[in-house]
Amino acid sequence: MSDAFSSSSETVIQRVVEAAVKTNTPLDKLEELYQIKKTCAFISEHQFEKVALQFPDELLVDSVAVAVEIERNSNAKPYILGDTSYGSCCVDEVAAEHVGADCIVHYGSACLSPSKRLPLMYVFEKRAVDLEKCTSAFRELYPDTQSHIIVLYDVNYVHAISDLLTLLSPEYPNLVVSELVVEGEQCFSHDWIKGKHDDATEQDNSQVICQFGRKFFLKSGLSITDYSVFYIGQEGVTLRNFMMTWNRCSFCSFDPIKMTGRTESVSINRALMKRYYAIERAKDANVVGILVGTLGVADYLSIIQQLKETIKAAGKKSYMFAMGKLNVPKLANFLEIDIFVLIACPENSLLDSSEFYKPVVTPFEMEVACNKKREWSEEYVTDFRHLLPGRQSHVPLSDQPEEDDETDVSLITGALRSKNLLNSEPAVSSFGSSVVLRNQTLTVATNSAASFLSERSWRGLEQKLGETPVVKAAEGRRGIAIAYEEEGTSS
Incomplete structure (x- = not known):
C-alpha cells in the first residue's frame, strides 16, 4: 500500500507501507489450526464462564470465526483480545481482567514467560516443516x-x-532435543513434545537446563559450551535471545519458509560489544528512566524495586514510565533522561536502540553499570527474574560504604566519573559558610528533572484559562510545510 503526499505542483513525498495480508482460514481447517475441540474441553473441564482469546495481529483475521466456534461448542462467553500493549508473545493478563475473564487462551508465537494471575492455555500455529x-x-x-x-x-x-527426533536419533546418538515447559500450575497445555527421557536417564545427567520455556538434559561431565545448537525457525528475536544467552555455543539454523539451513554468521562478539558500549553509557548517566514493558511476566514488580535500589545506591536518580509499544517519538519527549532501562520478557528486552535519542538497556546491563560487585563477563542475562534474590544470577549490593573520593574514568568521554555524586552529603567549608560537596574533583550538578525543566526555554503549552479570546474558525494553510499552496514557488 502506498500513500502520496503532494503539493499543487508535484509529488514531493512518497511513503510505502508494507502490511502483511492473511486470508481467512476455511472453516474446515479451523479445528486443525486452532485446536477448537481441545480448547472447548479445557473450558468445560474447569467450568469457565468468560474466556479471553488473545490473538496476535496476524491471526486476528480468524478471531471472530474461532470465537463463534468456541461459543457454539461450549457454555462460555468468549472475548477477543487484540493489539496487546507490550508484545503479543506475552500473555496479556491485564486486558483479560478488564473483561473479568476466568482464563486466557493464547494463540500464535509465545515467549513462554511465566504468568501467575489466570489459568492459561497455549495454542500454537502448526506451521509446516x-x-x-x-x-x-x-x-x-x-x-x-x-x-x-x-x-x-x-x-x-x-x-x-517428534518425527524429526525419530529420523535423526538412530544416526546421531548424542542428539539432545528440548521440550517446552512453563513454570507454575496455571498452564494447562499438556500436548507439547516430551523428550525421550526416562527417570534413569534424568538421574544420569549432571545438569538440567530449564530456561526460556525450554528444558533439556546435558550428558554427565559436559557443559552447554560443549554443545552446538541447531535451531528450527525464522531469524528473529527468539534466535537472537538464544545466541546472546549461550554466546559461547556455535549456532546453525533451518528456515522452514525458505527451506534452507545455514551456519549463523552474525558475529555475536560484535553484538556483545555493542551491549558493552550501552553499559558504559549507563555508567555515565545521572538520570535513569525505568520503562515498564510488561504487566504480565511474573516478578516484574520485584525487579522494579531492585532496580530502584541499585540505581539509588550508584548515586543516580530514577523515574518510572509505563507505556505501551515503544517508539522514537515517545521516548524523545523526556530529554532530561540520560538512559532508559526496559523491563520486558527476554525476547522483547533486547531492543535495538540505535534510532533512539537515548540508549535503552536491559536490567542486567543496568546492574553491571551500577553494582560494583557485578562484573562484565561472558555471562549475559536476558531474563530479569534470574537477577532477583535466590536466583542463579543474583549479585547483592555491597554492604561496605563507598569511599568519598572514589572516581573512575569514562571510556566514552574520557572525563572523571564519580560514583557518589548524589550520595555525597554537603559539608561546611573551613573558609566560610558556603556549602560545598566533599568531592572537590567535580562541580555541583543539578540532576533532578524539575531543575532541568526550569532551565528550558520552552516548557510546553500553557492553558491561560480565561485569557485567550474566542474567535471564529479560520481556514488554514493547504499543502505541506515545505511548500504551502498560497506561498507559491521560490525563484
Whole structure:
C-alpha cells in the first residue's frame, strides 16, 4: 500500500507501507489450526464462564470465526483480545481482567514467560516443516555423527519435533532435543513434545537446563559450551535471545519458509560489544528512566524495586514510565533522561536502540553499570527474574560504604566519573559558610528533572484559562510545510 503526499505542483513525498495480508482460514481447517475441540474441553473441564482469546495481529483475521466456534461448542462467553500493549508473545493478563475473564487462551508465537494471575492455555500455529529437507540440511551442517547437538525450535514447530527426533536419533546418538515447559500450575497445555527421557536417564545427567520455556538434559561431565545448537525457525528475536544467552555455543539454523539451513554468521562478539558500549553509557548517566514493558511476566514488580535500589545506591536518580509499544517519538519527549532501562520478557528486552535519542538497556546491563560487585563477563542475562534474590544470577549490593573520593574514568568521554555524586552529603567549608560537596574533583550538578525543566526555554503549552479570546474558525494553510499552496514557488 502506498500513500502520496503532494503539493499543487508535484509529488514531493512518497511513503510505502508494507502490511502483511492473511486470508481467512476455511472453516474446515479451523479445528486443525486452532485446536477448537481441545480448547472447548479445557473450558468445560474447569467450568469457565468468560474466556479471553488473545490473538496476535496476524491471526486476528480468524478471531471472530474461532470465537463463534468456541461459543457454539461450549457454555462460555468468549472475548477477543487484540493489539496487546507490550508484545503479543506475552500473555496479556491485564486486558483479560478488564473483561473479568476466568482464563486466557493464547494463540500464535509465545515467549513462554511465566504468568501467575489466570489459568492459561497455549495454542500454537502448526506451521509446516519439510522434514526431508530439514534432516538433509542437518546432515550437511553436522557431518560428524558423534557431535553433541541441542535442538531448539520456535514454538510453532513443536508438532513436528517428534518425527524429526525419530529420523535423526538412530544416526546421531548424542542428539539432545528440548521440550517446552512453563513454570507454575496455571498452564494447562499438556500436548507439547516430551523428550525421550526416562527417570534413569534424568538421574544420569549432571545438569538440567530449564530456561526460556525450554528444558533439556546435558550428558554427565559436559557443559552447554560443549554443545552446538541447531535451531528450527525464522531469524528473529527468539534466535537472537538464544545466541546472546549461550554466546559461547556455535549456532546453525533451518528456515522452514525458505527451506534452507545455514551456519549463523552474525558475529555475536560484535553484538556483545555493542551491549558493552550501552553499559558504559549507563555508567555515565545521572538520570535513569525505568520503562515498564510488561504487566504480565511474573516478578516484574520485584525487579522494579531492585532496580530502584541499585540505581539509588550508584548515586543516580530514577523515574518510572509505563507505556505501551515503544517508539522514537515517545521516548524523545523526556530529554532530561540520560538512559532508559526496559523491563520486558527476554525476547522483547533486547531492543535495538540505535534510532533512539537515548540508549535503552536491559536490567542486567543496568546492574553491571551500577553494582560494583557485578562484573562484565561472558555471562549475559536476558531474563530479569534470574537477577532477583535466590536466583542463579543474583549479585547483592555491597554492604561496605563507598569511599568519598572514589572516581573512575569514562571510556566514552574520557572525563572523571564519580560514583557518589548524589550520595555525597554537603559539608561546611573551613573558609566560610558556603556549602560545598566533599568531592572537590567535580562541580555541583543539578540532576533532578524539575531543575532541568526550569532551565528550558520552552516548557510546553500553557492553558491561560480565561485569557485567550474566542474567535471564529479560520481556514488554514493547504499543502505541506515545505511548500504551502498560497506561498507559491521560490525563484
